[in-house]
Amino acid sequence: MTKTLKAFRRIGLTALAAALLTGVAVPTASAGQDRPELRQIAQEFIDAGFGGMQLRVRDERGEWTGSAGVRELGSTAKPPTNGHFRVGSTSKNFTATLVLQLVAEGRIGLDTPVAGFLPELGLDSRITVRMLLQHTSGLFNHTGQYHPDGTVTPGIPWAGKEWVDKRFHTYRPEELVRLAVSKPPVFEPGAGWSYSNTNTVVARLLVEKLSGRPFADELDRRILRPLKLRDTLSPGAWAGMPKPYAHAYYRYEDAGQWKTIDVTHQNPSWISSAGDMISTTKDLQTYFSALQSGKLLPARLMAEMRETHPGSESLYGFYGLGQFTQDLGPGCGVVLNHNGGLNGYGSLMYSSPDGSKTLTASITSGDSAKDPLPSFPGALDKLVRTVFCGK
Template sequence: MNTSLRGTKNIVRRAGVTALAAAVLTGVAVPTASAAGQDRPDLQRAAQEVVDAGFAGMQLRVRDERGEWTGSAGVRELGGTAKPPTDGHFRVGSTSKNFTATLVLKLVADGRIGLDTPVAGVLPRFGFDRRITVRMLLQHTSGLFNHTGEYFPDGTIVPGIPWQGQEWVDKRFHTYQPEELVRLALSKPPRFEPGAGWSYSNTNYVVARLLVEAITGHSFADELDRRILRPLKLRDTLSPGAWSGMPKPYAHAYYTYEDAGQQKTLDVTHQNPSWVSSAGDMISTTKDLQTYFSALQSGKILPTWLLAEMRKTDPRSEALFGLYGLGQFSKDLGPDCGGVVLSHNGSNNGYGALMYSTPDGSKTMTASITSGAVAADAKFPELLDKLLKTVFCGK
């Protein structure tokens, strides 16, 4: 991708990929040859099953002891017949959090800030509780109100900025400033005292963005580019800011919602992601995600001691994707599947992303899922479990 795009260029309801509206469309997986020149019918079937369950399309990339395999299933665009491109760009949603955490940890490695440094001292203009530390931001234990809304176990919802329904559709090209999102969160009561609990809050990672900019004196996008994207040659990955475009090639994504009692479906491939900022605004490809996450887990980005810190999980964070560390999940698939896999999935309106790796970075799975016109929400946990077993267990 032209690097000039970076200069011009998820939400999670709870964590990682949430409900994606999707179309029940048929499609045949079209794999490329793996590095070993072998077909992978198991992976073809796995991609096809996701589409058959109701999603419009899927790109899937797996690298393991048999080589590298890429394939796609479904359609690139509703009403068309072309398959999603296996090198297509997509919005990665909360997978962005892993990049943001890694960038902050790069500054920790350089001695620019400490994991237990109070945030208030670096960003005094906001009046943060002085007990909130950098570590608490990255692990979601700060207690900061989630600016996209808080969802409580008893069903209570405290709304934040609009990110769904007609209200979001009407504002999907609106630009929010990171400071605006943080001040909205600070205007609400915290979910709990700093360190007293765990709750997934997009605000934590917007504050992390502001920390990077305050420490370095440069924009978040420039620092991400300089410290991570360029060294790893991730030419198809960017932090777009308020840019609503999508680099080609790409598969279209759709958002289905109700308006005045009627169901509507809208192409939302182009949207302004500033409402979620560095908590979920990034664009990438399955290839770039694979390169990045493998490099991270194999120790090529962070020193060993910081990688160990990243993997320390909070036992209060149990979720669909496992336990949360510093910007990533850790899930034990059991001894039959080789044990632990590390991940950070993500979604926003229309796109979903999967990013998994073994702890040594040798086996990876990255994917994009696009939605269409029919909801397939309830099926996703079962689909994900089956996909993980196919890739990491050979089952």
């Protein structure tokens, strides 16, 4: 359990503050069918200390949507099942797909060094495209590097009062990469595995260099418009949130006192393409199903995406190129995923290998001193197995 919780924190869902415990509304489900087992699990996330949850499942029984908890503190209204939310590190999968589309077109090779394309950044000349997408580059994580002995080398502020005071500050992607390059590498390129947000920021800059377009424009042109993902965007430094949405909250300590603020509006440029995107459970479902069923990448690159690194085990399985592969065991099989978290938010995105069965969700935090983190791995495992194992 300790190992998985550390991995969970590293990936970013630590940023979810503890949630509302009282005044929890009864979960709602889509009309026409009842899935009491899913409603019960959604409620378990709320009981664990999260504030709100939107849940969408598509399987052999059709599509089901539901929500639990509250949309806003002080209200009894439930989160909208079509609500927008910040998807956090789920953004990494979109970025990886963009890069692999460029690889498919012959713009660059998976094992091509990237420094020659981005000479202004001072990258190690041995770092390749594959290393960026698989987190084997050794680049320091600009949001702070977690070491095996439990120590942390700080990066830019992303938590506590320091982040609260700077939550509308704008960072440029190049600024984040230069900070990382100024620090000693975690290991020689290709010599290990370490989850680093900086890898995906470099991948963003590589997309822009190869395409000649801003990242958001290329994302729109290659993925969002073809799949009609009208509720998904890469906001850059925009701090807004399209309606409808459930509010997200952040609990932090200031001068010995605990405070809670609404962080629905925040500038996500500190995480850039490693975690800044906004979407809905419906759009994430459409996207991830299309990806896994081969609509966005050729078969050879889907195989590369699913080839995992042996040193990358975490709560979500083993990491490939921009996604996790998790073997649930006999009777369940393999699921692909990339979950994420940002201050106040968490997201879930799962699919069967053929894209036919999916699970997508948003989790928002509230205003409770109860820490939901210890209960999260168990609740997540139960949810995933209920959907993909029929148990």
